[in-house]
Structures are given as structure tokens and as C-alpha cells.
Amino acid sequence: MLTRSDSINSEEFIFYIDLISDFLKKKSLMKAINSFIKEKDKFNALSSYGVVIFQKNENPINEYDIKDSDSVLNAINDAWGTRETAQSYLENGLYEILAYIFRKSRESRKNYRVIIISDTPSKLSEDYYNALYDLLIKAKKFSAFIDIIRVGNEKFYEDDVKLKIISSETHGGMFYCQDEKLLQNILGALVQNKKEFKVIKTDEIDHVLAEDKVFYERLAVDLISLSPDDEEICTICEQELCPICEAHSDEIHKCFNCSAKFHSCCAARYSLAKNIGFKHIYRCPQCETLLKLDEEYVNMIYEEELEEEYPEIETERVIPPESEEVEYEQEQLEEEVSLEGLKPPTPPPDATTKLKVGGFFGKEIEIKLKKESKPTAETQQPIKGVEKPVSITTLKPPRKRGVGSIKLCKICGTTLQNTNNCPICGAKVD
Secondary structure (H helix, E strand, O other): OOOOOOOOOEEEEEEEEOOOOOOHHHHHHHHEEEEEEHHHHHHHOOEEEEEEEEEEOOOEEEEEEOOOHHHHHHHHHHOOOEOOOOOOOOHEEEHHHHHHHHHOOOOOOOOEEEEEEEOOOOOOHHHHHHHHHHHHHHHHHHOOOEEEEEEEEOOOOOHHHHHHHHHOOOOOOEEOOOOHHHHHHHHHHHHOOOOOOOOOOHHHOOOHHHHHHHHHHOOOOEOOOOOOOOOOOOOOOOOOOOOOOOOOOOOOEEEEOOOOOOOHHHHHHHHHEEOOOOOEEEEEEOOOOOOEHHHHHHHHHHHHHHHOOOOOOOOOOOOOOOHHHHHHHHHHHHHHHHHHHOOOOOOOOOOEEEEEOOOOOEEEEEOOOOOOEEEOOOOOOOOOOOOOOOHHHOOOOOOOOOOOEEEEOOOOEEEEEEEOOOOOOOOOOO
């Protein structure tokens, strides 16, 4: 069976240049990025790069999947003179980048490192940030990391909290550069800290939200039918006939991107084991394309697996009508007692039993059981000695210091204090 590796060697670095002021010169910026690319290529020759710069009138320049440093530097140089200098569009730029990552993730899987270089807090409303945050949560499932470098003389900025949330939610970092000469060192540190990437496994990541289901279903694609010249061999089981259902009707379909082929049963069981958070959405084990299956079919396979693994668990229980519920339970109880051969014990005539009253060191007494006594279904309480009824007139109420004499009415039992006549029944008390 073909299994997917948890390691991703391919990665793309996207530089989002959000510079409004003249604090950071173009020469210093290009020098630092050029040094970063050369250093990174030493560790991973499969890396690619991208550049996003907002132009005036909110028109972004974006180039992705660039293989060499010269093309990256040329893109920055061409867009530098016409870049937006009135305000920051941090949220808009991240929308653009995340949309690209989502689109590319449908066809292939790689790590995406977004490096934002910004010098001005964004003035956009909170609605922009709230919408962005929702996308950031989804971006974690697509191996997207965001590092933010804030350049400028200030020690603190009004959007520091917002930027730190953006970076921390995507397992990135927040850095401050108060000298343009330090930019190269900061970028160099990012190279050293991110030499290798590991895919965040499904059980290690935050659970996907139910309301995001439509988002992932639209992003994923269905399997397609085979071409006439395609070989009908499943990529997972490597057989023509599905070994799970052994049905010739289980046709083989394939991934549109790499033509990996799957029986329906094999794909469903693979999706149950390797899904992204929804049982019917998974990545192709050969090319990492995001694929989806019929949800009802996958749930059916899931229930069958549960029945095979836990056959003792009853999946259904027939419940009788409410009007017959009591009678039904009584019949079931009588049937169970009959099957077990249980009969309630009947004590012999004039049988006696001994009980100890007052605990372990108490007095042992003997009790006779009459013939007509019938045991009850309920647990009987220990029998205590039969006590003789006590008249209320013989009770002596407690005496308290500083309180007048207390008497008890012999007629109605009312407690009397400092009076000779009962206020309840009017009886005279001596």
C-alpha cells in the first residue's frame, strides 16, 4: 500500500513588501533578500520564491514560484517606484497570498513561508482583520507559516498585538528592526531556524471547525474516470479487483493531477485514515492533491469498520411504543428471570434468624419469621429491636440556664413556657 510521507521538501518563500516610508532603502532591502535566497539555496535547492507589493490605487503586483534570485530582485526593482505610499494594506496583501496558497494546495503540497516586511500599522477596520483571522486558522492546515518584520524607529506600535496573533497562529515569529543594516541578520536567522519542515499531523493541529466544511469541499476535487488506455490497477492495493469488497462493479477512478488510481473502497479507507479533518476529504498519496469522495459512502464504510472491530456493540435497538413500554420491560424482566432459573427464596415455617443490633459489639437478637411473611423485591433494611410506644407526657424537655420552667401540655403536647394555660387547646397545666 502506498503511504504518504509526513516530510515536505518543497517550499516557497513569499516576500510581502508593505513599506510606506523611506526608513528602509531599496538597496538595503534587495541586498538582504538576495543574501537570504543564496543562503537558503544552500540548504534546499527545491525552494522557490514570490513577491507581493501593493501599487497605487490598491493594485497589487504579485509574482510566485520564482526559481532564481535575479527574477525576485527584478520584480522588486520594477515595482518600487510605483508602490503604495499613502497607507498600509496589510490585510489585503495577506488575503491575496492566502488565496494563492489555497489554490496551489489543490494541485500540490509544499511549505509556504510568508515573510512580511512592514513599517506602518494598517488603518483598515476591524472587519478586515476578523475576516483575515478566519483564513489564518485554515492556513495552518496547508503548512503556511507567517513571519513579520516591523521596521522603524518606534519601539511599540498600535497594531503589535494584532501582528503577534497573526504570526503566532501560523507558528511564525514577530521581529523588530530599528536599523536597516539589521534586516539582513534577521532574515539570516529565519534561514537558520527553518532548515527543515515537518507537516503538522492531523491529530496535532487544531480541529477543523464544522462551519468550514463547505470551504474545504469547494477546495477539494472529485476523482475522474479512467481514459480508455489507462491501466486498471489501484495505486493503493495494487490490484485490479478490489480486495475489500471483491466486487467487479467497484470501478477504478483516478486523480486528475497525477492519474493515481483508486478503488472506491480503497480510497474511502485511505481517507478515513489520512483525512484532513473531514472523513471524506484527503490528499492524494502520490501528488498531495486535495481530493474528496462521496460523504455518505465514506460514512457507510466507517460504520462497517466499527461493526467489524466492535461486533459486540448493538447499532440498533427496537423501542416499543410508549404505551407498551412498561409491559414490554416487565415481560423482558420475567423472561430473563425464567432463563436464569431464578426463584425468589421462601423462608421455611417458623424459621429464625439472628441479627446483631448496635454494630460489631452490639447485642445479638433472634427474630422469628412467620409463615405468611413474604419477601419483597426491595432490599430490606436491618431489623432493629421493636420499641414500645412512648407517651409524649413522659418526655422531659431539656432545661436551659436563664430560661423559665418549660412544661408540656398533657392534652395536645404543646410546649409551654412561663404560663399555666395552653394557648392551643386552653387546658390548664399545673
